[in-house]
Amino acid sequence: MSVINLLSPHVADLIAAGEVVERPASVVKELIENAFDAGAHTVTVEIRGGGATYIRVTDDGCGMAPEDAGVAFLRHATSKLSDERGLEAISTMGFRGEALAAISAVSHVELRTRLRGADEGTFVSLDAGEIQEMGPIGCPEGTTMIVRDLFYNTPARLKFLKSDRSEASACVQAALRCALGRPEISLRLIRDGKEEFFSAGDGRQDSCVYTLLGRELASTLLACSGEDEGLKVSGFVSSPSAGRGNRGSQYFFCNGRTIKSALLQAALEQAYKNSLLSGRFPACVLYLDMSFASVDVNVHPAKTEVKFSQERRIFDLVYHAVLSALQREDRTAEVQLSAGTRKLAEPKADFFRSMSAESYRRQQAAPQSTRAEAPVFPEPRGTQISFGGMRLAEPQTGCQTSLDLNPRKPSFSEPIRRDPTPEKPEGKSALVDKPVQNVDTPPIPDHKILGEAMKTYILVEVGDTLLLIDKHAAHERMNFDRLKAQERAVMSQTLLAPAPLTLGGEDTELLERFGELLGELGFEIEPLGGGNFVIRAVPADILPSDAVPAIEEILEKLRKGKTPDPQSARDEILHTVACKAAIKAGWDTSAAERERIVVEVLSGHVKYCPHGRPVSAVLTRRDLDKMFKRIV
Ligand code: ADP
Numbered sequence: 001m002s003v004i005n006l007l008s009p010h011v012a013d014l015i016a017a018g019e020v021v022e023r024p025a026s027v028v029k030e031l032i033e034n035a036f037d038a039g040a041h042t043v044t045v046e047i048r049g050g051g052a053t054y055i056r057v058t059d060d061g062c063g064m065a066p067e068d069a070g071v072a073f074l075r076h077a078t079s080k081l082s083d084e085r086g087l088e089a090i091s092t093m094g095f096r097g098e099a100l101a102a103i104s105a106v107s108h109v110e111l112r113t114r115l116r117g118a119d120e121g122t123f124v125s126l127d128a129g130e131i132q133e134m135g136p137i138g139c140p141e142g143t144t145m146i147v148r149d150l151f152y153n154t155p156a157r158l159k160f161l162k163s164d165r166s167e168a169s170a171c172v173q174a175a176l177r178c179a180l181g182r183p184e185i186s187l188r189l190i191r192d193g194k195e196e197f198f199s200a201g202d203g204r205q206d207s208c209v210y211t212l213l214g215r216e217l218a219s220t221l222l223a224c225s226g227e228d229e230g231l232k233v234s235g236f237v238s239s240p241s242a243g244r245g246n247r248g249s250q251y252f253f254c255n256g257r258t259i260k261s262a263l264l265q266a267a268l269e270q271a272y273k274n275s276l277l278s279g280r281f282p283a284c285v286l287y288l289d290m291s292f293a294s295v296d297v298n299v300h301p302a303k304t305e306v307k308f309s310q311e312r313r314i315f316d317l318v319y320h321a322v323l324s325a326l327q328r329e330d331r332t333a334e335v336q337l338s339a340g341t342r343k344l345a346e347p348k349a350d351f352f353r354s355m356s357a358e359s360y361r362r363q364q365a366a367p368q369s370t371r372a373e374a375p376v377f378p379e380p381r382g383t384q385i386s387f388g389g390m391r392l393a394e395p396q397t398g399c400q401t402s403l404d405l406n407p408r409k410p411s412f413s414e415p416i417r418r419d420p421t422p423e424k425p426e427g428k429s430a431l432v433d434k435p436v437q438n439v440d441t442p443p444i445p446d447h448k449i450l451g452e453a454m455k456t457y458i459l460v461e462v463g464d465t466l467l468l469i470d471k472h473a474a475h476e477r478m479n480f481d482r483l484k485a486q487e488r489a490v491m492s493q494t495l496l497a498p499a500p501l502t503l504g505g506e507d508t509e510l511l512e513r514f515g516e517l518l519g520e521l522g523f524e525i526e527p528l529g530g531g532n533f534v535i536r537a538v539p540a541d542i543l544p545s546d547a548v549p550a551i552e553e554i555l556e557k558l559r560k561g562k563t564p565d566p567q568s569a570r571d572e573i574l575h576t577v578a579c580k581a582a583i584k585a586g587w588d589t590s591a592a593e594r595e596r597i598v599v600e601v602l603s604g605h606v607k608y609c610p611h612g613r614p615v616s617a618v619l620t621r622r623d624l625d626k627m628f629k630r631i632v
């Protein structure tokens with residue numbers, strides 16, 4: 001590392017001013033980042049008493065020369081930046097030259113450091129920022145920084161600290177995020193004498209994620225990657241069936257730095273739209289790599305907020321990479337899309353503004369033209385998409401010793417072709433679905449429909465696997481995709497006996513607000529005044545007797561969605577129509593109807609219901625053999 005400079009007041013002013021040391025976790029983060037910047041391969045962090053009593057960070061990085069060791073604690077002393085041009089492309093974790101000054105001002109600090117190749121090291125001790133002792137010392141190459149009694153001289157700030165337990169877990173989280181961001185560096189964290197975690201530093205994202213986040217989370221992750229002229233995203237996203245209760249397991253990194261980003265969060269969550277239960281959130285570990293000049297990290301002292309110069313491109317890249325990871329899940333056969341389908345699948349120009357993460361919408365206040373539809377199966381540009389040939393992964397049972405992000409390939413026999421003219425079903429639940437898109441017919445594995453259990457689950461034998469399909473969930477998804485693909489023109493049926501409806505004030509307002517949209521989607525509702533309405537027509541797919549329940553359900557969803565944007569409102573309405581039009585558990589289902597559902601599920605088109613529930617479950621011969629103790 002080069003010699004430490006004192007930044008000129010002008011450059012110092014250009015650096016966003018602010019507090020660096022908020023709590024022990026901020027010290028842990030700053031010291032680890034310094035170790036990373038020093039080119040360390042191995043870093044050890046030790047904390048005691050929640051970090052407020054003791055924090056030690058030892059690295060095998062470049063170390064400091066004696067003349068730099070004292071200067072390092074001065075404000076705006078940094079070896080990572082010398083003039084304002086440097087601010088335009090920051091390649092190091094630090095650049096502000098503030099952390100050591102801020103930390104040493106509110107604690108007792110000891111520094112032992114030895115420059116690589118130097119004969120001896122340097123010792124510096126400071127109290128409240130004042131150097132107490134400084135001199136040569138024997139120590140290993142690299143740097144050890146010890147911070148004791150944080151905030152001992154600022155009792156007001158000490159009072160704001162939470163319990164040792166929560167401060168310690170914030171320290172662990174901060175260190176974990178640093179470690180996760182740099183799989184090539186080995187990081188060990190010791191908390192009150194016990195090892196909390198250890199990352200191998202072998203440069204592999206998968207083993208890093210597995211060791212740091214644990215098997216339970218890692219086993220739900222799908223590999224995800226994408227590239228677009230100098231922008232790269234790689235990492236993992238969770239399977240839609242493994243949605244989580246909050247966003248705590250979303251990790252984003254940009255050039256190795258942990259960042260918070262409403263943009264990335266919105267891109268991620270938009271890709272899960274209609275495949276995740278509402279109120280559930282995806283998990284992810286996503287690494288973005290781009291030129292240092294295209295991201296500004298000088299936004300906030302904690303350096304976790306960044307400003308991208310090409311937000312739109314980054315949004316697209318992440319959105320498509322995640323979507324394609326989700327589409328690849330459980331699929332084996334590679335079928336190329338025809339040119340026509342590719343066109344259909346091409347995302348609309350400005351879906352960017354239809355993203356869901358409200359925080360991003362609020363921040364960005366989209367100024368331009370009106371928002372368009374979210375794309376139906378948008379395809380990552382310039383790549384192939386695989387359709388069909390559902391993959392039946394063996395359920396994760398027993399102990400897994402390594403991260404298996406790529407489940408075992410199934411052993412299906414020669415696939416058969418889908419019958420192009422399925423028998424016309426009879427009865428009130430007649431399936432009217434057509435394939436959602438003009439996708440080249442995917443190969444369907446050889447299968448035998450064994451029957452139906454409890455008038456709910458269709459049983460299918462596929463090779464050595466028993467597949468159970470929730471007929472309602474699968475049919476609901478088929479309906480939803482078909483309705484969504486129909487764009488505006490949803491077929492309507494006039495009710496012989498118009499259905500009266502009386503609503504309260506809030507619902508009346510909602511109905512008026514979304515009346516036009518409901519009209520486009522096949523509902524004809526006439527206001528009679530005083531909260532009274534009459535439903536004259538409903539979408540052709542639903543039964544006349546469902547007219548009032550459907551509207552009530554839609555209004556309830558719209559009410560819960562607070563102020564839904566037109567796209568979300570449209571999806572909610574289509575969810576309800578799809579659900580009402582779907583065959584129900586408990587209904588009799590004809591053989592032809594079952595076959596239609598099975599074919600759609602086996603083709604890989606239908607995996608989750610519109611709310612994110614899985615439509616099928618798998619029992620392998622191995623599972624059954626184990627169950628009956630044929631094997632152990
Ligand atoms: P910044 O990281 O923004 O430069 P800091 O106050 O964190 O500011 O550190 C000041 C300087 O001290 C760094 O620029 C670097 O030269 C030196 N330094 C701090 N920690 C280490 C370390 N672990 N190894 C080598 N040099 C270090």
Ligand code: MG
Nearest residue numbers: 030034094099
């Ligand atoms: Mg620093």
